[in-house]
Amino acid sequence: MADVMLLDFWASPFGQRCRIALAEKGVAYEYSEQNLEQKSELLLRSNPVHKKIPVLLHGGRPVCESLIILTYIDEAWPEMMPLLPRDPYARAQARFWANYIDNKIVDCQTRLLTTKGEAQEQAKKDMIGALKTLDSELGDKDYFGGQAFGFVDVAFVTLTPWFYTYEKYGDFSVEEHCPRIVAWAARCRERESVAKALTDPEKVYEIVQEEYGAN
Amino acid sequence: MAGGGEEEAKLLGTWASPFVLRAQLALSFKGVSFENVNEDLCNKSDLLLRSNPVHKAVPVLIHNGRPVCESLVILQYVDETFGGPPLLPADPYERAIARFWAAFIMDKLVAPWQKVFTTKTEEEKAEWMEQTLAAVDVLEGGLKECSKGGSFFGGDNVGYVDVVLGGAVPWIYGTEALCGTRLFDTSRVPLLAAWLERFGALDVAKAVMADVPTRLVELAKMKRAEAAAGAAASLPFDC
Numbered sequence: 001m002a003d004v005m006l007l008d009f010w011a012s013p014f015g016q017r018c019r020i021a022l023a024e025k026g027v028a029y030e031y032s033e034q035n036l037e038q039k040s041e042l043l044l045r046s047n048p049v050h051k052k053i054p055v056l057l058h059g060g061r062p063v064c065e066s067l068i069i070l071t072y073i074d075e076a077w078p079e080m081m082p083l084l085p086r087d088p089y090a091r092a093q094a095r096f097w098a099n100y101i102d103n104k105i106v107d108c109q110t111r112l113l114t115t116k117g118e119a120q121e122q123a124k125k126d127m128i129g130a131l132k133t134l135d136s137e138l139g140d141k142d143y144f145g146g147q148a149f150g151f152v153d154v155a156f157v158t159l160t161p162w163f164y165t166y167e168k169y170g171d172f173s174v175e176e177h178c179p180r181i182v183a184w185a186a187r188c189r190e191r192e193s194v195a196k197a198l199t200d201p202e203k204v205y206e207i208v209q210e211e212y213g214a215n
Numbered sequence: 216m217a218g219g220g221e222e223e224a225k226l227l228g229t230w231a232s233p234f235v236l237r238a239q240l241a242l243s244f245k246g247v248s249f250e251n252v253n254e255d256l257c258n259k260s261d262l263l264l265r266s267n268p269v270h271k272a273v274p275v276l277i278h279n280g281r282p283v284c285e286s287l288v289i290l291q292y293v294d295e296t297f298g299g300p301p302l303l304p305a306d307p308y309e310r311a312i313a314r315f316w317a318a319f320i321m322d323k324l325v326a327p328w329q330k331v332f333t334t335k336t337e338e339e340k341a342e343w344m345e346q347t348l349a350a351v352d353v354l355e356g357g358l359k360e361c362s363k364g365g366s367f368f369g370g371d372n373v374g375y376v377d378v379v380l381g382g383a384v385p386w387i388y389g390t391e392a393l394c395g396t397r398l399f400d401t402s403r404v405p406l407l408a409a410w411l412e413r414f415g416a417l418d419v420a421k422a423v424m425a426d427v428p429t430r431l432v433e434l435a436k437m438k439r440a441e442a443a444a445g446a447a448a449s450l451p452f453d454c
Contacts, residue, residue, distance in 0.1 A: 063311045065318055075307035088295040089281055095288045
């Protein structure tokens with residue numbers, strides 16, 4: 001087994017976060033595509049509690065949960081391209097916003113794509129509200145942490161290919177409500193690590209329709 | 216990081232919240248002096264709304280005039296800012312394991328556990344309690360893994376996960392009083408049952424928790440009486 005291995009699924013935005021971080025840090029690793037319908041022994045052994053990808057294996061030891069993996073990658077390879085800032089207060093802000101993305105955006109996404117009628121209307125309102133909150137937090141900065149691409153950017157950018165799907169299901173325009181987020185996403189996509197990791201938005205829409213049924 | 220925090224630290228909170236309590240525990244274990252500011256969640260202060268405009272929730276730590284929100288974020292901030300014994304270990308892999316169990320406690324234990332008190336039907340309550348107990352069983356394995364023969368998740372000393380779970384200690388007693396279920400029953404989860412006793416016996420824990428366990432048990436008995444009389448269930452720190 002390679003010293004660093006990533007158990008992942010090609011379309012997972014959570015797995016993609018890990019790929020971006022490893023690439024930014026210049027860490028060589030073995031990518032292992034997992035079959036989520038028939039989970040491998042290795043996956044089940046490495047993440048017995050949740051049985052989910054992504055899992056990072058470093059020297060055979062598993063790290064689970066994408067934001068925990070991001071933090072681990074940052075701490076295990078500290079010399080190159082720090083993802084979290086040094087200052088404890090700035091770190092607290094970064095963690096706060098990464099949690100916001102994982103809790104709020106992901107929850108709105110699930111409801112937007114899997115409910116109908118009033119519930120979906122509410123999900124749409126909540127999603128727009130959440131995206132606007134992030135747009136406002138980003139403000140006029142190049143990246144969430146300021147001038148450098150970092151933790152929150154990695155956490156959020158892998159969800160940006162899903163905007164097209166949110167728009168189709170919710171019948172709204174992300175750019176209309178959050179022009180700065182859209183510009184930021186384009187800026188991030190100029191980085192090779194990001195461009196290589198992201199799924200094509202049309203492909204995301206296809207997968208979602210297969211998974212949840214057509215809108 | 217030593218010497219970083221002589222300036223004023225204020226914690227906005229409520230007496231019964233396990234999230235607030237874990238922040239109080241963290242500050243106390245680190246030896247930080249701080250002021251508790253009690254919030255009425257039915258009438259939120261300007262300070263709270265200004266400090267946590269996104270969630271409008273407690274706990275909020277205000278240090279050097281700047282707000283830090285979310286209990287796990289506060290814990291890590293406190294650990295990184297103030298001197299005193301470290302809550303998280305130094306090794307990145309061990310830190311990842313500690314964070315994993317903290318996240319597990321939040322997502323898989325506390326989340327269904329709260330629902331036991333907020334859902335209406337007995338059936339739903341029973342389902343959520345089952346999920347809570349299933350998470351407790353898994354957590355027993357986590358304690359075994361983390362403690363490495365020591366008394367705490369942090370090994371020989373209190374660590375991050377102990378503080379995260381520590382906030383819920385009064386609620387363990389409250390749950391027994393309200394629902395009759397002993398979450399950390401010694402026959403099912405002997406390590407966690409022993410942890411509960413050891414953690415509760417620590418001077419810092421006793422000082423911070425003070426009379427919260429007793430008050431929660433009293434409140435639980437009152438709620439049980441109200442429920443019997445037909446009132447809806449609610450958490451004591453809801454509005």
